[in-house]
Amino acid sequence: MSAMITVNVELGDRAYPIHIGAGLIGRTELYAPHIAGSSVAIVTNTTVDPLYGDALRAALAPLGKKVTTVVLPDGEAHKNLDTLNQIFTALLTERADRKTTLIALGGGVIGDMTGFAAASYMRGVPFIQVPTTLLSQVDSSVGGKTGINHPLGKNMIGAFYQPQAVIADIGVLRTLPLRELAAGIAEVIKTGAIADSEFFDWIEANTPALNDCDATALAHAVKRSCEVKASVVAADEREGGLRAILNFGHTFGHAIEAGLGYGEWLHGEAVGTGMVMAADLSVRLGRLDEKSRARLTRVIADARLPVKAPALGEDRYIDLMKVDKKAEAGEIKFILLKRFGETEITGAPDEAVRATLAASI
Amino acid sequence: MSAMITVNVELGDRAYPIHIGAGLIGRTELYAPHIAGSSVAIVTNTTVDPLYGDALRAALAPLGKKVTTVVLPDGEAHKNLDTLNQIFTALLTERADRKTTLIALGGGVIGDMTGFAAASYMRGVPFIQVPTTLLSQVDSSVGGKTGINHPLGKNMIGAFYQPQAVIADIGVLRTLPLRELAAGIAEVIKTGAIADSEFFDWIEANTPALNDCDATALAHAVKRSCEVKASVVAADEREGGLRAILNFGHTFGHAIEAGLGYGEWLHGEAVGTGMVMAADLSVRLGRLDEKSRARLTRVIADARLPVKAPALGEDRYIDLMKVDKKAEAGEIKFILLKRFGETEITGAPDEAVRATLAASI
Missing domain, CATH: 1.20.1090.10 (Dehydroquinate synthase-like - alpha domain)
Structure with missing residues (x-):
């Protein structure tokens, strides 16, 4: 097992760990403590799902939870209310409840939208960030800023909402443009x-x-x-x-x-x-x-x-x-x-x- | 000046007062402590604005703030993402900033949507509730539940977000069906x-x-x-x-x-x-x-x-x-x-x- 560094973000009862290292995406024990309910919804996009979706699903499999994957179109242009609503529709269709954990698998756009969806779905469900770009590993995974764009301004709609954990797999950066x-x-x-x-x-x-x-x-x-x-x-x-x-x-x-x-x-x-x-x-x-x-x-x-x-x-x-x-x-x-x-x-x-x-x- | 009763909702740094009495809508001093910025946006609907919009605007006038009114269609059928977005568009068009106070003037639908808009606009701006139905005075003005409906479920999208104050004018209930x-x-x-x-x-x-x-x-x-x-x-x-x-x-x-x-x-x-x-x-x-x-x-x-x-x-x-x-x-x-x-x-x-x-x- 390769080296892992953990940075703790100290926010009282909203504190959470950021795990950093190569190959972390596949480590079941990093997800287990943060999935209390009976189901998980992975939110990802058409670029990342083919690359890392299976690795994440394989890591979750031993936990015996119902796992749903919501695949969104890729790109900042889709960080809007319509795409956010796609997440809500998928969660409601799959009967996600208040204990369903969302997992954001992707870059900043996926992290921001999934975080805001988690903040807003049934007024708040837990979520885990699995950032797959360097930008999202260093930036959007710390600070709890979530949100979407509006035609009149960037990140104008959102929430401060902290994840349960961030799993920053350095290995995935090799596939980054x-x-x-x-x-x-x-x-x-x-x-x-x-x-x-x-x-x-x-x-x-x-x-x-x-x-x-x-x-x-x-x-x-x-x-x-x-x-x-x-x-x-x-x-x-x-x-x-x-x-x-x-x-x-x-x-x-x-x-x-x-x-x-x-x-x-x-x-x-x-x-x-x-x-x-x-x-x-x-x-x-x-x-x-x-x-x-x-x-x-x-x-x-x-x-x-x-x-x-x-x-x-x-x-x-x-x-x-x-x-x-x-x-x-x-x-x-x-x-x-x-x-x-x-x-x-x-x-x-x-x-x-x-x-x-x-x-x- | 008629009698006023105040109930304090004790929530630590999110505590707020509920003022109850006849004629409160016109009392400038009830709004003044909760408007820190230079502008206010009243969110109301086509039924309530003609009845009480002028009284509220007259009460705000002495404060010398820029006052915008966002008038939404009336009814639970409009408590959705599209109408919420109308609020965001109006706020951005009017250059509302992080210190703009939103005032919800209306029943539960207006209160829920305005509260969620306040929770989400720029990740959170202050808001005041002026509930104009008995239901919203006793129910949605206490507890910080805000949100909108989704075609697949009621109040499925929202936030827990506390107002700065609730001004429950008993006098307005006379016009209630x-x-x-x-x-x-x-x-x-x-x-x-x-x-x-x-x-x-x-x-x-x-x-x-x-x-x-x-x-x-x-x-x-x-x-x-x-x-x-x-x-x-x-x-x-x-x-x-x-x-x-x-x-x-x-x-x-x-x-x-x-x-x-x-x-x-x-x-x-x-x-x-x-x-x-x-x-x-x-x-x-x-x-x-x-x-x-x-x-x-x-x-x-x-x-x-x-x-x-x-x-x-x-x-x-x-x-x-x-x-x-x-x-x-x-x-x-x-x-x-x-x-x-x-x-x-x-x-x-x-x-x-x-x-x-x-x-x-």
Whole structure:
């Protein structure tokens, strides 16, 4: 049996473990403690089910539960109310009850939708995350954010809802398209940049290993990212303050995603460029030195992420950022970098934002 | 200024007050403490907005907030995902942010949908309930249950989410259709029956006054119902155990509603007949004496509620009850009455259930 690392997310009676390692998807004993009822519903998509559905079902078989699989279409474009309703219809058709455990098998879209379905089905049933992308292993598996998109805004409808457990199988990342691997590395870079300069140094030195899908490097990246995010979330579960630093790069990034249409750029790609833009704004507002900005941009480029923003037009960017969840009464909030490991949340003068937009395209 | 009674629902950091009295809808100071942001969105329907929308907007005017009104179609048939999405679209169009307070102005359908919209919009915004039916004043305003229906089941999608405050204006009940008044009295009767035999005696003696919409009698009925329900909910916020007693009459009642199609019978009417059926089952299973059964049935009939169930067919009833949220692994759970003020939650032999169904039509 291969090595397994466990990170505990400390949230009182909503605490849960994140298990990290190669081959975990097939380990029955990781699921057993979290399935109290007589049935399980796996929610996955048309890409992941053929790859890992059987391995998961084989792991569940010894538990003797009724197992249903709900296979959704793949992609961010389907992260909407209609697809969510497909999950509810399947659960009701299969007579899922209040003790049915949902298992999210897939990337962030599957995790977000399954989590929200679990939060809402009969006002809340247990769920387990089995994230199959690097992005979802480091990002959406920690923090309990669940939700769907609305045509007028990303992740606008959802709930804070914690899983019973996260099972992050590093082995499955070998089948991940390179572009999606890079998108996951973007969130790893973000974590180092905002909260842990030593980890940022490690990422800078290990970008080639991460790019090559080295299992040891990936396991460390996932572990440290989850630890940092878990400590931030534990201090601020419902995003009152500190937790907002996790949105570094997201204000610009969400505007890119929404402006191009969801799914055109991957979330991590948009966050990559969003961090370059946020760092640019940080320098303009006197928070960050030019050397750190250049260093961050270089690490993002080394991870094969885009560092230039799409030309949506400045007014369109500003319009899109004003409807961001972090905006209050129309004022856009930015997470600025002061140095690696330190951030500041603030509004920004319109001219500075426009200068950053002009410089970033 | 007329008399106001306040019942506090004790839920730690989610505690909130229920203000009860005539003319409360117009009292600015009741809303002020619960509106922290710069905007408010009233969610109401085509029936209630012409009656009380202006009074509410006039009460909010001195606060200087941006006020939006979202007017939905009236009726249980619209308590679905499409109508919920109308609320989200309106909020996003009006740039509602995380501090926007939603105000539910209407009956249970508006309260349930607005509450779920508040729970889900940007993963949670504050909301105030202004219930305008007796049923919603005594029932859906206490307990934090929010949600919508699915074609395959009632209230199958939702959240436990507490309001900031409930403002129960007894004066608005004068415009309530008699059938809806009776449906509200059903829940008052339920509260007395399951949890407070003295209150049940009071209801028995005061049914004529409640039927006549007597303000003093109604205020007492709302107050005592809210107190009882609040104490049950405080002990069991997420429906782990005790709280299930509030579902007395609901197992049969939900089957009636679902079987006839939502909206054919009012919820309170279905619960009225459902209590008659649950009492019949209680007698059959040796829990309740025949005299108490007859007494409960008479009080329900005195409140001008139906006491005979619609003929859906026994198999159909059983099928519908199996998909009830209270069912576990297909076993139907019944709340039985042992005496006024005391209940028991249990499964029941199929023959007894069928006998009750046969006797109730």
